Amino acid sequence: MDLIDIGANLGHESFDHDLDAVLARARLAGVSQLVVTGASRQGAVRALELARAFPGELFATAGVHPHHAxxxxxxxxxEMRALLAQPEVVAVGECGLDYHRDFSPRPAQRRAFERQLQLAVDTGKPLFLHQRDAHADFMAIMKGFDGRIGPAVVHCFTGTREECFEALDAGYFIGITGWLCDERRGQHLREFVKDIPADRLMVETDAPYLLPRTVRPMPSHRRNEPMYLPHIVEELARDRGESFEATAAATTATARAFFRLPEAG
Structure with missing residues (x-):
């Protein structure tokens, strides 16, 4: 098996004591490469450090999440420009808008988002995007950069069918997490993930967040890990009406092309 986790927050403090074991479990589960999310000034530096520590296996993004706008x-x-000049940093982000929590004022979120979209224009690197309860403003800002940015993935997609297809119509990719496995919040996703084109679909854990609620046995610590990515792929394949192998192969091929990753060693 050859899976790619396009969004894992391995710089999170919960991984400080056992990262080597976490990666070993991921390899055993068939996760061959991971993109480490850089979502703050400090976090982006840490993501690059991890990518350099595990060459060919870990890669990094560099950006500032709307919470930190x-x-x-x-x-x-x-700082972001300097990080994005490094070959291990494969995407701009995590950046976007989050009106669900509003940890930063919305005008500050919009300004930070626009500046990071300009980074994508200037560097030619793809975008790793966040959007929650801000679809209209998110799409309007993205539209202002039409024709200037490269590929973009809406990571951890949690929105409606209509929002998904508006993003697809604009040419964006969709990242699916264990949110799909949450019967309280993610049930609606099961109804339309089958309609996402295979060459626009990628998978991610968003570890240590969003432990799939359907994992059995449920770990006592509740920390999500990249080793649970096959579980997400299994559920996604079932909802798409295709084999695990087909979903795994398609999402891996799409991720490798999107982030321009080498073949796994």
């Missing part, structure tokens, strides 16, 4: 200063912009 107020920290997106001119200095932060310069």
């Amino acid at each position: 107020i920290e997106y200063t001119d200095e932060a912009d310069a």
